[in-house]
Amino acid sequence: MISSAPGSKAPTNYRSVQIGDISLKSPFVLAPMAGLTNWPYRYLAQKFGASLTFSEMASAIALAHRGKNTLRLLRNIPQSPPIPFGAQLFGKDPKTMGEAARIISYEGLSDLIDINFACPAKKVMKSGHGAALLRDPNLAIKIVETVCKCSKVPVTVKLRPGLYPPHPGTNPIILTLAPSLADAGAKAIILHGRYASQGFCGEADWHLVAELSSKLPIPVIGSGDIVTKEGAIYRLKSSGCAAVMLGRATRGRPWLFTQAMDLLEGRDPFTPTKELIFDIASLHARLLEEEIGPRALFLLRQVLVWYIRDLPGAADYRRRLTQAPDFTQQRAILEEALGGP
């Protein structure tokens, strides 16, 4: 439960977000992002103050069969002090979802399980997964009930408001589905306020986040389009949600979590020096290389560009970084751009 009573618009203590038996130390949470939020990414987010991080979405079928690559998605690193880590699951069969939840929670793979009813990708929805579950609310409720029964860690659900924007005069399905998911045992609802049909186009509807926050007896975490620390505070305060999720804006800017907390608590926001940015980018590169070996070279062509995108001459650095044939040259370009040691 959040510190404010249901129906109240303004939580007063942002350090007391409670998801089941998990307390978050801040209302700024890292979004799950497939292909991105591997453990090096999560490690940096945690280091800079994210209060909860999530894995990339993992298939319940693959987990139930203990698929090596899927188990790898859930790898986490020991933290001191520990920060809660959520494993995100997708699947459409309650039994398989329950089996995956049992494995995750009894083997201590995560502190929380999040169910994905949010992914709008064609190949995911075509097979009845992700946001496709919004088509079948009874099945969605059954999945949540089963996962809650099988899991010994808190269960949350991430959703879109519906498949399509509703016809005028009708309500999006989220407004009836979310209370049922809370009744089924979900300990928080995460809403990315774009309809599945929108993919990532248009704008996330934060009015729905506000409406759910005022109605549900469990915390609501809002997601969508937060690009600055000021935006994070604005969305948190104006929607009355328990916490906000930061996604794309944290690419190459893990310190956004620190900055948002500074702003919330009335401090001058932390500003990283170029040298620190170099150190962070280098650490990101080293951890990715450790995790995935030579293949990291290709991923780093994307990742390192995030860190230099605001510099004068960024276009030229970007071109060179994406063409660099090895780690040594990537690092040399990074050093030239950011003035490393």
Ligand SMILES: Cc1cc2nc3c(=O)[nH]c(=O)nc-3n(C[C@H](O)[C@H](O)[C@H](O)COP(=O)(O)O)c2cc1C
């Ligand atoms: C590359 C990418 C991968 C994503 N993968 C997932 C995912 O695996 N599970 C999920 O629930 N949401 C996923 N999302 C959605 C984000 O969690 C988030 O809700 C969305 O990006 C909106 O927030 P933002 O505007 O802060 O990025 C993904 C988004 C992006 C950009």
